[in-house]
Amino acid sequence: MFAPLLIVLAAAAKPGPALPPLTSANFQDTVLLVEQSMEQGNFALAQKQATMLPKRRFTISFDDRKLPATLRPTYRTLLAQAVRGWRDVEAVVKTGPADLRIAFEPALAVDAETGASANVVTFFSSTPGEPRVEAVIGLHRGKPVRDTSAGDFFNDARYAIGAYLGLAKLSAPGFIMGSSTRSDNLPDITSRETVAAAATLRLSDRLREAIAAKKKVGLSGRSDAFIDPVRFKGDGVQGENLELPIQVSNRGKGLLAVQAAGDCGCLVPEKTDPIAPGESTIVRVILNTHELAGELERHITLFTNDPNNPIVTIPVQVSVVSRYRFLTPNGNAVAVDEGGSVSDLYFTYPDGEGNELKITNARTIGIEGSSVEIEPWSGTLPDPEFKEGPKLRRGYHLKVHIPGKLPPGRAPLNIALVTASPDYPVVYHSIFVQRGIVAQPEELFLGETNHERRTSTVVLTRPGRPFQVLSARSTLSTFTVKVLPGDHPDEVKLQIAYDGKAPAGPIEGEVVVTTNDPKQSVVHVPIVGSTR
Numbered sequence: 001m002f003a004p005l006l007i008v009l010a011a012a013a014k015p016g017p018a019l020p021p022l023t024s025a026n027f028q029d030t031v032l033l034v035e036q037s038m039e040q041g042n043f044a045l046a047q048k049q050a051t052m053l054p055k056r057r058f059t060i061s062f063d064d065r066k067l068p069a070t071l072r073p074t075y076r077t078l079l080a081q082a083v084r085g086w087r088d089v090e091a092v093v094k095t096g097p098a099d100l101r102i103a104f105e106p107a108l109a110v111d112a113e114t115g116a117s118a119n120v121v122t123f124f125s126s127t128p129g130e131p132r133v134e135a136v137i138g139l140h141r142g143k144p145v146r147d148t149s150a151g152d153f154f155n156d157a158r159y160a161i162g163a164y165l166g167l168a169k170l171s172a173p174g175f176i177m178g179s180s181t182r183s184d185n186l187p188d189i190t191s192r193e194t195v196a197a198a199a200t201l202r203l204s205d206r207l208r209e210a211i212a213a214k215k216k217v218g219l220s221g222r223s224d225a226f227i228d229p230v231r232f233k234g235d236g237v238q239g240e241n242l243e244l245p246i247q248v249s250n251r252g253k254g255l256l257a258v259q260a261a262g263d264c265g266c267l268v269p270e271k272t273d274p275i276a277p278g279e280s281t282i283v284r285v286i287l288n289t290h291e292l293a294g295e296l297e298r299h300i301t302l303f304t305n306d307p308n309n310p311i312v313t314i315p316v317q318v319s320v321v322s323r324y325r326f327l328t329p330n331g332n333a334v335a336v337d338e339g340g341s342v343s344d345l346y347f348t349y350p351d352g353e354g355n356e357l358k359i360t361n362a363r364t365i366g367i368e369g370s371s372v373e374i375e376p377w378s379g380t381l382p383d384p385e386f387k388e389g390p391k392l393r394r395g396y397h398l399k400v401h402i403p404g405k406l407p408p409g410r411a412p413l414n415i416a417l418v419t420a421s422p423d424y425p426v427v428y429h430s431i432f433v434q435r436g437i438v439a440q441p442e443e444l445f446l447g448e449t450n451h452e453r454r455t456s457t458v459v460l461t462r463p464g465r466p467f468q469v470l471s472a473r474s475t476l477s478t479f480t481v482k483v484l485p486g487d488h489p490d491e492v493k494l495q496i497a498y499d500g501k502a503p504a505g506p507i508e509g510e511v512v513v514t515t516n517d518p519k520q521s522v523v524h525v526p527i528v529g530s531t532r
Helices: 025-039 043-052 069-085 150-164 191-212
Strands: 057-062 090-094 100-105 120-124 133-138 225-228 232-237 241-250 258-262 267-269 280-288 294-304 311-321 325-327 333-335 341-349 359-365 371-383 388-402 409-419 426-435 438-440 444-449 454-461 469-474 479-485 491-498 505-515 522-531
Touching: 025 043, 025 191, 043 191, 057 069, 069 090, 069 150, 100 150, 120 150, 133 150, 225 294, 225 311, 232 241, 241 294, 241 311, 258 267, 258 280, 267 294, 280 294, 325 371, 333 341, 341 371, 341 426, 359 371, 359 388, 388 409, 409 438, 444 454, 444 491, 444 505, 469 479, 469 491, 479 505, 491 505
Parallel strands: 057 090, 057 100, 100 133, 232 311, 333 426, 444 522
Antiparallel strands: 120 133, 225 241, 241 280, 258 294, 267 280, 294 311, 325 341, 341 388, 359 409, 371 388, 409 426, 438 454, 454 491, 469 505, 479 491, 505 522
16 A cells, blocks of 8 residues: 655646545555656656556456365356456456466455454555555355355455455445355445446546646545434434435545435435535435335445545434334235135224325226225224234225135235325235245245355245145255244245255256145245356
8 A cells, every 4th residue: 555645736736536436545546646746747657657557458367376276277267257247347367477466375364353264355566567456365264164165256356356446345235345245145246336447447547648648637636524424313204205414524635426325215315516625515315205104224325435435324213103004914915715715904094183094996906806895994903013012093994805716826916095195196005815835935046156055945835724744855966955844834944955066057956845735735846046
């Protein structure tokens, strides 16, 4: 890492471009170093310094001498796939000096955050002839210690390439540049990461072009974000748009870029312009509660170009009073036999002047021959979702009639209620209609695996009608099945274990289950996936 820049620049220097969000201190320091040399008119030095900036076509030195020989071909193939995961870049794997070096060690130092050996560590160099980034990957990791898998390496290689492209290590889960990736979790490179990498390459290209033209671009400066509050806690009424203002101050010397995002479509951020040094602004985020009620826990994430705070997560806790509730005393799934079924559903609203939602019409959508009857109602019911015990409520009793001639399986049935409220002219609720014993999920989908062991759970269910599983087996020798009790009397769990030894190519098979139901003595659960 570079030492802090101590050279005092002329006050007349114009501001340079805002540095991209999610970029590392090493990348930003290199940009500032290059801009500083250009500002002083030393374009020859700037040209040498610019060699440390990321390139669209770069070289990788892959030192696999400490890797078991049997794994080397697979890992080289995975390295090529890791490069392709980052857009608009090409890499040539070579021996000798390179832009990025990847090597292996039996184990790395213990990570203070996890208490286990680190997965991968990166080192940055500004010395000519040395790799710009060196990534060392541990061959053992975790707590308890386990061997590094092909999936682990694939994640680590993508992380190392992202570090070379100038991206910061991120503390949030779900990012390739985060620290939470595991062998059974092979996420795609997120759009924010690819956008950030594209921005570092554009800026690097722009600086090289300016050096060739001997043209100054100004001084970017590093930003320093101060964010308040660090948490939201409040209340509201369903249907309101709640404003969540976040004050962001820039204590640095360069433009501060801020992008806000919510973890659901209910959080809508406004666009924020870059914040000048010494200035503050309000980042406004709207929480739309039209379809939400109860105790809400959400998160707002700020993405910045402050290398010390590239991602800031702000928890949001809001208690929203409901305008209406659908209560299903017998559950949200209904078992149907040949004679059909009737499901009881209650539409309730809070006591108080003006709270009533008058229903003017009701209909069902999705299953031919179904219908719904409504009548005013008051009575005592609990609301388990809101952790409310039995209490007096008012509203409407809905009797949903479901025909018996349905195909086996589970299907949604939507109930649409037309009300006299201008805020809620139509409200919808969905229940599931089920014929026979059904597997959830209906198939075991593995996706693409890397010869790793994996355990999955499939739940067999028939709402309100318990059954027994007499046996369960897999048609594939690489899978074993164990029958376990379900969480409810009408459920049975299947624990399906994959030993990771399937040959390369598609995985196609099924779990065959026998039951004590003479009308459905066998249940089939497909197994679908592929092996690299």
